[in-house]
Amino acid sequence: MRPMFIFGEIVNGLRRNLSMFISVVLVTFVSLTFVGAAGMLQMQINQMKGYWYDKVQVAIFLCSPGSTTANCSSGPVTKEQQDNLRKLLDSDAVRQYVNDYQFESQQEAYAHFKEQFANSPIVDSVTPDQLPSSFRVNLKDPQKYQIISESFSSQPGVESVIDQRQILEKLFSAMNTASIVAIGIAAIMIVCAALLIATTIRLSAFMRRKETAIMRLVGASKAVIQLPFILEGVLAAVVGALLASGAIWAISHFFLTGYLADQYKQTAFISDAQTLWLVPALIALGAVIAGVSSLFTLRKPLNA
Amino acid sequence: MIRFENVTKVHDPRAKPALDSVSVEIEGGEFVFLVGASGSGKSTFLKMIYREDVATSGSVYVAGHNVSTLTSWRVPKLRRKIGVVFQDFRILPQKNVYQNVAFAMQVIGASRARTKERVTDVLAMVGLEGMEKRMQHELSGGEQQRVAIARAVVNQPDILLADEPTGNLDPTTSEEITEVLKKINANGTTVVMATHDDDIVDRMRRRVIELSRGKVMRDEAKATYTSLIPKVTPATGTTGEAQA
Ligand SMILES: Nc1ncnc2c1ncn2[C@@H]1O[C@H](COP(=O)(O)OP(=O)(O)O)[C@@H](O)[C@H]1O
Numbered sequence: 001m002r003p004m005f006i007f008g009e010i011v012n013g014l015r016r017n018l019s020m021f022i023s024v025v026l027v028t029f030v031s032l033t034f035v036g037a038a039g040m041l042q043m044q045i046n047q048m049k050g051y052w053y054d055k056v057q058v059a060i061f062l063c064s065p066g067s068t069t070a071n072c073s074s075g076p077v078t079k080e081q082q083d084n085l086r087k088l089l090d091s092d093a094v095r096q097y098v099n100d101y102q103f104e105s106q107q108e109a110y111a112h113f114k115e116q117f118a119n120s121p122i123v124d125s126v127t128p129d130q131l132p133s134s135f136r137v138n139l140k141d142p143q144k145y146q147i148i149s150e151s152f153s154s155q156p157g158v159e160s161v162i163d164q165r166q167i168l169e170k171l172f173s174a175m176n177t178a179s180i181v182a183i184g185i186a187a188i189m190i191v192c193a194a195l196l197i198a199t200t201i202r203l204s205a206f207m208r209r210k211e212t213a214i215m216r217l218v219g220a221s222k223a224v225i226q227l228p229f230i231l232e233g234v235l236a237a238v239v240g241a242l243l244a245s246g247a248i249w250a251i252s253h254f255f256l257t258g259y260l261a262d263q264y265k266q267t268a269f270i271s272d273a274q275t276l277w278l279v280p281a282l283i284a285l286g287a288v289i290a291g292v293s294s295l296f297t298l299r300k301p302l303n304a
Numbered sequence: 305m306i307r308f309e310n311v312t313k314v315h316d317p318r319a320k321p322a323l324d325s326v327s328v329e330i331e332g333g334e335f336v337f338l339v340g341a342s343g344s345g346k347s348t349f350l351k352m353i354y355r356e357d358v359a360t361s362g363s364v365y366v367a368g369h370n371v372s373t374l375t376s377w378r379v380p381k382l383r384r385k386i387g388v389v390f391q392d393f394r395i396l397p398q399k400n401v402y403q404n405v406a407f408a409m410q411v412i413g414a415s416r417a418r419t420k421e422r423v424t425d426v427l428a429m430v431g432l433e434g435m436e437k438r439m440q441h442e443l444s445g446g447e448q449q450r451v452a453i454a455r456a457v458v459n460q461p462d463i464l465l466a467d468e469p470t471g472n473l474d475p476t477t478s479e480e481i482t483e484v485l486k487k488i489n490a491n492g493t494t495v496v497m498a499t500h501d502d503d504i505v506d507r508m509r510r511r512v513i514e515l516s517r518g519k520v521m522r523d524e525a526k527a528t529y530t531s532l533i534p535k536v537t538p539a540t541g542t543t544g545e546a547q548a
């Protein structure tokens with residue numbers, strides 16, 4: 001087999017069939033970009049889980065002057081109420097579930113708030129006495145949140161008990177849903193890509209029916225006859241995959257690390273290097289889609 | 305070289321068979337004319353040899369191999385031993401003369417150097433030297449058929465099959481094309497030529513196999529287009545002087 005000859009046949013085929021080639025490139029580009037975006041979302045979810053799960057706590061917010069809940073109707077938390085809560089946290093019944101806890105004063109809450117929203121004008125409109133003080137509790141087993149909630153939510157001086165993990169779970173499940181939607185769109189687009197590749201191969205087989213007839217007549221092997229068609233489809237899909245890789249890298253570089261990471265310094269975002277791991281996967285996926293689609297198409301004789 | 309044993313080919317069960325119990329043997333190096341009315345089964349006969357069609361019953365042997373039972377992945381190997389030319393030339397319009405002939409070698413993996421050497425030789429042999437760069441629209445019918453013949457023999461097949469190769473050509477050009485086939489046959493290639501052209505058959509005086517409705521009607525050495533033996537020859541025959 002002569003690689004240069006086969007390569008020349010592919011280039012000839014592409015020249016004659018350029019608009020179909022471009023449409024295959026674009027469809028695989030869009031579908032694999034969705035696959036890549038879904039992959040990035042999953043990586044981001046894992047990244048955030050790893051980062052947050054050992055940091056998240058149960059927060060027992062104490063009544064502040066601005067509290068409106070019924071439990072706070074008697075006014076801001078008193079020194080005595082605070083001491084009682086501390087005793088309860090140190091009691092044997094609660095201690096067995098708790099790793100450690102800290103008290104966060106209104107001043108500390110304000111300092112944290114300023115840090116987290118450093119770039120936001122909201123900081124200027126918030127004062128320390130608007131933010132509640134709280135006990136930050138690290139649980140031995142994060143699943144045991146219910147026990148803390150039951151013991152503390154109705155204690156005098158407690159505004160509310162919040163499991164930060166549950167807030168994160170909501171965020172993660174939203175991200176998960178988004179990635180499933182992206183996979184769903186990608187699946188439809190991949191079906192489009194596969195059908196389009198099949199149509200392209202049929203069309204280009206039809207346009208080259210004279211050549212293939214001569215090839216069969218003079219005894220060219222099936223591989224030599226079919227390879228240009230298969231490689232044409234695979235080449236288009238790989239070009240599409242490269243464009244998709246470029247797109248997800250651009251999303252990662254300019255949007256994630258360039259913009260979001262700057263806006264939300266507390267959050268751990270995936271890096272460009274991590275995103276690049278998706279590139280070989282996308283290229284392989286593109287090549288497999290095209291290869292499978294063309295093998296299916298070529299099972300019927302090419303001369304039709 | 306080629307042997308048909310009771311070969312029957314049925315395309316359409318409601319119609320008469322295209323070939324009906326044909327038994328024929330063709331030796332290596334022979335030049336054979338296959339004659340008969342349109343629809344008598346000449347093309348089908350040739351297709352059995354290069355396995356474009358498979359016999360419904362009976363066996364076809366080519367160079368010692370039973371073609372009827374050949375698996376499809378072995379067909380390319382058989383085809384490399386057989387060259388085929390047609391009435392309609394089948395030149396690839398976007399390739400020039402040289403590329404058309406070289407194509408037959410490239411697709412079976414011949415090296416560039418070997419291809420150049422063989423194509424140059426073969427183009428000279430069919431009388432096309434100096435026309436390497438011409439495209440199809442710059443060639444006469446006769447020249448196009450020479451390209452097709454060059455392509456058919458460039459891989460040095462044992463057998464050359466020609467299905468009405470002069471069917472689209474004027475008498476003088478037909479004569480020239482037949483001379484090329486004769487030259488190829490003189491080099492040892494077995495040639496089987498299906499034709500309607502009585503002038504050529506009568507002048508060449510080679511073996512003639514006549515088909516009629518799929519049956520072999522006549523198989524004669526050094527024969528003419530119309531059999532001289534049983535029929536009363538009418539006055540129209542220019543070759544009528546050859547009385548047995
Ligand atoms: N693919 C086919 N399907 C159905 N009938 C066919 C096919 N090929 C040939 N025939 C029939 O077989 C008979 C012989 O055809 P063919 O071999 O082409 O004759 P010739 O070449 O002598 O004109 C004809 O009656 C033709 O109609």
Ligand SMILES: [Mg+2]
Pocket residue numbers: 346347348467
């Ligand atoms: Mg015919």
